[in-house]
Amino acid sequence: MNFALSSDQENIQHHLTALLKDICTPEYVQRCDEQQKPPQEAFDALAKNGWLGLIAPESLGGAGGSATDLAVMLDVLGYHFEELGLWVFRNLTYGCYAVMKHGTKEQIETLVPKVITGEMSFCFGLTEPDSGSDASALTTKATKHGDEYVLNGRKVYTSGMDISDYCLLVARTSNLERKQQGITTFLVDTKLPGIEVKKLQTLGQRAIGTTEVLYSDVHIPASSILGKLDHGWTGADDYLCYERLCLSAARTGAARSAFDIALEYAKTRVQFGKPIGKFQAVSHKLAEMKSMLDIAQTMVYRYAWLMEQGKNTRQDAAILKLYTSESYKSISDMCLQILGGYGYCMEYPMQRFFRDSRLATIGGGTSEIQKNIIASSLGL
The missing domain is CATH 2.40.110.10 (Butyryl-CoA Dehydrogenase, subunit A, domain 2)
Structure with a gap:
């Protein structure tokens, strides 16, 4: 079991990051959130550059990417704008994965190519x-x-x-x-x-x-x-397991973005004559968050690997969803605490992470339901 990214997957990170730096700036994200406006321009740019065809077969114009390729992409999307990542995941899960797995030949040939080009969106x-x-x-x-x-x-x-x-x-x-x-x-x-x-x-x-x-x-x-x-x-349950990979990857990326903001703030914000990151109360929060992020990312890639081997189970999906959701919620809370009053102000992005992360432990199956699934798999 090797979770090291391939050169192609590193290229996904590199090229997608370069694109998103141009089309999905912090100002753009803030504007979409404040105006309650879908990131249509960013979505269209992803379609234009072929990203919406990542997991579709080459015979239909896609890239034939793996579950790990998808996790890498959604992690990067989540880092730049979680909701953009969630919009993409819905299309790839319900408009591509589900249709490819259970659709008729006519459904596949009619719908999947339009998902790839961004002409058609799914929920x-x-x-x-x-x-x-x-x-x-x-x-x-x-x-x-x-x-x-x-x-x-x-x-x-x-x-x-x-x-x-x-x-x-x-x-x-x-x-x-x-x-x-x-x-x-x-x-x-x-x-x-x-x-x-x-x-x-x-x-x-x-x-x-x-x-x-x-x-x-x-x-x-x-x-x-x-x-x-x-x-x-049976199909819906399968789609939910696939969804949990997607949600976990995007939210781990978002959590890492919040962490990077808090880390930079801790290094540059001076109080009592030194950066606040030098105080143990702050540095231990950052150390704890770094550990949570590394565990979450490893779990995402492990689950993607299990999917590729055909070995993933409902228990695996529940464990992944439970940990990544709870860690995202905890990380956004600790990051806001580090930023103090600035984290609480609407003009800074940390409040958005705090608000958005709260859904992680509710939507797509609550943390309590994930624990029920895990307990049931243990014979309890």
Whole structure:
């Protein structure tokens, strides 16, 4: 097991960093956050330079990249702007990985090339007002009607729905004995009649944010099904495991960015006649954060390696998500403490890391749910 990056992966870091320094400056990121404006220009530049095709096969115009390649890319994206990284991950996970794994030939050839070019954006609709952590208890229904299905229900926290062309929607198609059964995933055109999208105001993640979506008699063709009818939960669970690699990589990059700001501040901020980093109270925080970052990054690459070997498990994904989320939250908190009043001021970036990181232990499966998965795998 070797976590050393290859020369190609180092090139990913180098070339992507050079691009982002130009298109995703701190001022640009601050403006997107304050104006609640998606980083469209940065996203378009990534598409133009081929980055959205990283994991797509070469036969469709992609680069055929590995899970580790993806982790490297999302780490760099997260370092420069976490929400940009999350926008990219949604497209690569739901518009590429999911479609490539469970899509028909027509779905693959129609959708994946448009994801690569940035012409088409994807989001994921799973959580509902009454089914959050208990996700498989969802009640949004897709009822068969001739050659169509009719969708009715309400989803919440469908992040990016208002800027997406398709939603990978998880709906109930049958009432069977186990709640995980009778669930199907659909590729839903977000512009169809009967879909109502409401933007939610949130503490962080404000550039793209999240939405509540009402589906009222939305007619979709049977060809919209991704995978097998009534067997969609297995696929959704697989996508969530892939998502946890992506989230962990992007958030570890974001945590490292916050750390670098705090480290520079500790070296240059003078109090009581010396840089505050010389005080043990500050230096120990930085030492603890450095250790957490190195562990988090190693865990990201380990999980990516396990995926490439076909050996990753739900337990592995849960451990990764739990540690990287909790460490990001802790690091942003300690970094803000080091910056003191400046960290608390909205004109400086640290408050954004503090706000954005708070979602890490909630969204995509709470830390408590990750612990449940880990405990279950231990036979408890």
